[in-house]
Amino acid sequence: MSDWSIVALTLRTAALSTMLIVPPALAVSWLLARHRWRGKSLVETLVALPLVMPPVATGLILLHVLGRRGAIGGWLHRTFDIDIVFTWRAVVAAMMVMSFPLLVRAARVAFEEVNPRFEQIARTLGASDARVFATITLPLAARGIISGMLLAFARAIGEFGATILVAGSIPGRTMTLSLAIYNLVQLGRDADAFRLLGFAVVIAFAAVWIAEVTTRRR
Amino acid sequence: MSVALNDIVLPLAHFTLEVTVTMTARTTGLYGPSGAGKTSLLEVIAGLRKPLRGDVSIHGRIVNDLPPRKRRVGYVPQDDALFPHLSVRQNITYGGAIDDAVIDVLDIAHLLERDVKHLSGGERKRVALARALLSHPEVLLLDEPLSGVDSELRARVLEYLVRIRDEFPIPMIYVTHDLAEAGVICEEVVMMEKGRVVPST
Numbered sequence: 001m002s003d004w005s006i007v008a009l010t011l012r013t014a015a016l017s018t019m020l021i022v023p024p025a026l027a028v029s030w031l032l033a034r035h036r037w038r039g040k041s042l043v044e045t046l047v048a049l050p051l052v053m054p055p056v057a058t059g060l061i062l063l064h065v066l067g068r069r070g071a072i073g074g075w076l077h078r079t080f081d082i083d084i085v086f087t088w089r090a091v092v093a094a095m096m097v098m099s100f101p102l103l104v105r106a107a108r109v110a111f112e113e114v115n116p117r118f119e120q121i122a123r124t125l126g127a128s129d130a131r132v133f134a135t136i137t138l139p140l141a142a143r144g145i146i147s148g149m150l151l152a153f154a155r156a157i158g159e160f161g162a163t164i165l166v167a168g169s170i171p172g173r174t175m176t177l178s179l180a181i182y183n184l185v186q187l188g189r190d191a192d193a194f195r196l197l198g199f200a201v202v203i204a205f206a207a208v209w210i211a212e213v214t215t216r217r218r
Numbered sequence: 219m220s221v222a223l224n225d226i227v228l229p230l231a232h233f234t235l236e237v238t239v240t241m242t243a244r245t246t247g248l249y250g251p252s253g254a255g256k257t258s259l260l261e262v263i264a265g266l267r268k269p270l271r272g273d274v275s276i277h278g279r280i281v282n283d284l285p286p287r288k289r290r291v292g293y294v295p296q297d298d299a300l301f302p303h304l305s306v307r308q309n310i311t312y313g314g315a316i317d318d319a320v321i322d323v324l325d326i327a328h329l330l331e332r333d334v335k336h337l338s339g340g341e342r343k344r345v346a347l348a349r350a351l352l353s354h355p356e357v358l359l360l361d362e363p364l365s366g367v368d369s370e371l372r373a374r375v376l377e378y379l380v381r382i383r384d385e386f387p388i389p390m391i392y393v394t395h396d397l398a399e400a401g402v403i404c405e406e407v408v409m410m411e412k413g414r415v416v417p418s419t
Contacts, residue, residue: 118301118302120264120266120286120299121293121295121299121301122301123285123286123287124264124266124287124289124291124292124293124353125313125350126288126290126353127287127312127313128287135312136301139303140302140303
């Protein structure tokens with residue numbers, strides 16, 4: 001199993017995870033930023049939970065929910081013959097759950113910073129709610145959303161605790177960068193671990209740096 | 219052509235807006251000190267604020283339950299609220315196709331490809347006016363159109379407003395705290411104080 005294939009698997013799953021959480025995260029963060037509703041604080045707490053819970057505990061919950069006997073996992077297995085646990089899909093699922101709160105937080109702040117004045121004026125000019133969102137709210141919040149996506153991506157790359165429970169550490173299938181580093185250290189192959197560490201540092205540095213640059217005010 | 223407000227009640231921070239007034243002139247000035255509730259009243263007409271009770275009718279049509287996008291009002295707020303991420307052209311065509319008559323009257327042809335961040339106060343105001351006009355409103359709501367404009371340019375912007383009044387048959391409600399300014403552009407003036415219309419004597 002080469003370094004490159006480990007890096008490729010990690011980047012691919014993290015990118016997919018980030019893409020998949022964008023629509024729900026934008027919907028939740030927009031509702032949190034722009035509306036008051038019953039159960040809002042409950043949703044806020046639930047969304048933040050993966051940030052504060054031990055990732056291993058989140059992983060254990062996922063293992064039960066996504067396993068063949070779990071609510072979601074069982075349904076997927078019966079209906080589509082798709083298995084989640086101990087496949088690359090579980091890697092993506094763990095990454096999604098762990099990075100979702102980061103994107104919601106960033107997008108919420110981004111939406112809150114959009115002056116409602118612009119949205120109001122757009123409405124007086126005849127724009128529907130959907131058009132206002134697509135042409136005014138979203139572009140004005142784009143910078144914050146993109147930086148949130150990069151942070152979520154970086155968090156997904158580093159995901160360990162939940163992943164190892166729900167996806168295992170199967171070389172070539174579910175062994176991401178973080179899992180591989182841990183594995184190599186366990187085996188006493190420190191030199192190999194350090195080489196992978198180099199990749200991890202470069203990827204994390206690039207993601208955070210791009211996030212910084214995109215959020216900087218012109 | 220008229221905008222009528224009947225028994226409008228809207229609680230604000232320091233007083234309650236309570237207004238009954240019918241504005242039938244081509245140009246009606248809404249005059250009063252800052253904080254008299256003039257902007258809130260415009261927002262009620264535009265549908266951006268929902269009054270506790272009362273009816274708003276524009277040219278005889280009761281619009282209480284219409285959302286802002288269906289009210290056909292051209293609202294130009296005090297701060298212009300030009301969309302900062304769009305060019306001048308994209309701003310003015312947001313609500314309707316470009317119309318050379320509007321471009322000519324407001325003299326903004328040379329600004330179309332500019333970034334709105336690089337406009338002067340007077341230019342911003344003209345672009346905001348064009349944007350409102352191009353959406354084919356049935357009434358123009360202008361909130362202190364001279365407020366963000368340098369004092370030496372005010373006379374020029376006022377000229378543009380007079381030209382809009384004379385070239386386009388759209389009734390205007392013109393909020394100002396300057397009676398002289400209202401005198402130049404308005405046929406009638408409604409005075410407001412602490413959320414109420416002051417009866418003219």
